[in-house]
Amino acid sequence: MKKIKLCADIKHPPYEFINDKGEVDGFNIDISKAIGKEMDIEVEVELLDWTEAIKAMDNGEYDGIEGMSFSGNRQEKYVFGPEYITVFHSAFALEGRQDIKDIINLYKYRVAVQKNDVGFEIITRMSSNKNPISIFVVSSHEDALKLLLEGRVDLVVGNKLTILHYAEKSGFKNKLKLVGSPIHLTKYGIAFKKGNEVIADKFTIGMKKIKDNGKYEEIYDSWFNHKMGYFGKQIIENIDTGVIYIDRLGRVTAINKFAKGILNLPLEKILFKSFYETDIAKIFNTTVIHNILDGVEDTYYAKIEIDNMDNKKYLEVNYTKLLDDKNILIGVLINFIDITERKKMEETLIRKDKMESLGFLLLNIAHELRNPLTSIKNFIELIPEHIEDKEFKESLIYHVPKQIDYINKLFTSLLEYSKPDEANISTVNIKELLENDIMRSLCKLSNDSKGIKFNIAIGGDFTLNVDKNQIKQVLINLQLMELKILVI
Structure with a gap:
């Protein structure tokens, strides 16, 4: 049996850490050993300070290092085996810091990060000569969290689960808040020195095997307690909605x-x-x-x-x-x-209803046009006989433009029905609007055709702060719907 020696971060729960019994423990530890068992490789893991672990790995003291993120810089330096898990790197602040809502202007704040963590790489890249970020570099996520709780920094950036683990352990989980969305999606795996491609390939094959035989899911569920169970998945699979x-x-x-x-x-x-x-x-x-x-x-x-x-x-x-x-x-x-078909049906009904309302509106306008057009026609017919009559001229000049303005308003209302302008809010007396602008024409239309009578029972002091033209159109639509019901 081949034996390999790995190192990892001593303070990176739940991935790698020393448990209460003084034993090496963690999700990554269990995955490495499961792969080793599958591939007939004896896996030994030692935990060190993260920076020391990287140095020891680079010095050839270990065959590989666990919990290494797949960043661009590291992929140039190491050969990676399989991805163990994908996690979020996030920013945390104290719950009371209402002034910190996002991480857009990080240069305004003091930020604590673990040395050589992917969070350290991210924050360093975000810092610039123009807007330098005040970075506090520590040896672990636990130390970064301590600085935050002591008020010595404004933010801590790191692995979301690791920070929450230490916060819960210290009883301060409820005092933290996440700031914005995750700043990085981090793929954790195992890295080997260049030249160890053979062992990296064996670990990749071993990962596929433990995923195929269910061992990976068993370890994942034991650490993160996310198991839905067979019956839960069967219920999801057999319902006719997307889940x-x-x-x-x-x-x-x-x-x-x-x-x-x-x-x-x-x-x-x-x-x-x-x-x-x-x-x-x-x-x-x-x-x-x-x-x-x-x-x-x-x-x-x-x-x-x-x-x-x-x-x-x-x-x-x-x-x-x-x-x-x-x-x-x-x-x-x-x-x-x-709901695609339902939405299409709703849109069809809306168009149908609008066209029907438009038909009633056009019928109303046709009735409304008769009076001003008849008046204009009468004036035109009388011009030859009364062209020299001063009183007639004054009456012509006064009434004809008013009738034309009235026709113009009717067509303006029709256009507003199709595409309302921006609201022009004013105080509108609803009774006056109904009596003078709406009911007069609707009553005429209904009386002429169906013998329907309307009564207005509304106080004269009832007003609304609305756009007069738009509320007028709303009331017309409502009355036309009522009229349609009565006619039917």
Whole structure:
């Protein structure tokens, strides 16, 4: 049996750490040993200060190093085996810091990070000569958190679960708040020195084997308690709505065939990956997912539009937190239905209703046009006989423009019905509006055709702060609907 010696961070729970019994423990430890057992390799792991572990690895004292992130710089230096897990690197502040809402202007704050952690690389890259960030470099996430709790820094940046682990251990979890979205999606794995490609390939083969035989999921569930169970997954698979289950670490753990069909998602590119790495992040609201995972929200409802292979679809989506039998948050359940046909039907009914209302409106306008046009016609016919009559001229000059203005207002109302202008708010007496602008014409229309009578029972002092033209159109629509019902 081949034997290899690995090193890792001594203070990086739940991935690598010394447990209460003084033993080497952690998710990454268990995965490495499971791979070793599968590939007939004896795996020995020693935990050191992270910076010391990297130095020892570079000096050839160890064959590999666990918990190494797959950053660009490191991939040039090391050869990587399989990815063990994908995690979030996030920024934390104290709950009372209302002035810290995002990490856009980090140069304004003091930031604590672990030396040689991927968070250190990220913050260093964000700093510049123009806007330098005040960076406090420490040896562990635990030390970074201590600086935050003591008020010596404004933010701590690091692995989300590790920081929360130390916060919960010290009883300060409720005093922390996440700032913004995760700053980095970090892939953790095992790194070997260049030239050790053979052993790296063996670990990659071993990872595939423990995933195929279920050992990986068993270890994952034992550390992160996200197991939904066989019956839970069967229920999800056999309901006729789309269901996606994202566990507490943001990993897509289950997706049913209805969801795959609607979203056209290839399962092999979705399942057991962080939702940020998949098309799920392009379709669903990532902020809501994070808020639920972080305990900020319980549920969220939305309607969304997606383009699926040039085929536009509309979905009704519910985001819900999922709890285990001990009432502990274990993930987010995204449940959705396809409402494309319903929306098309609603749009058709809206268009139909609008056209019917428009028909009534045009009929009303036709009746309204008769009086001013008749008046104008009468004046024109009398011009030859009374062209020299001074009183007639004055009457002509006074009445004809008023009738033309009235016609113009009718057509303006028709245009506003189709495309209302920006609201012009004023105090409007509703009784006067009904009597003078609306009911007069509607009563005339109904009296002429159906013998329908209208009574207005409204106080003269009833006013609203509205756009007069738009509220007029709303009332016309309502009255036309009522008239239609009465006529039918």
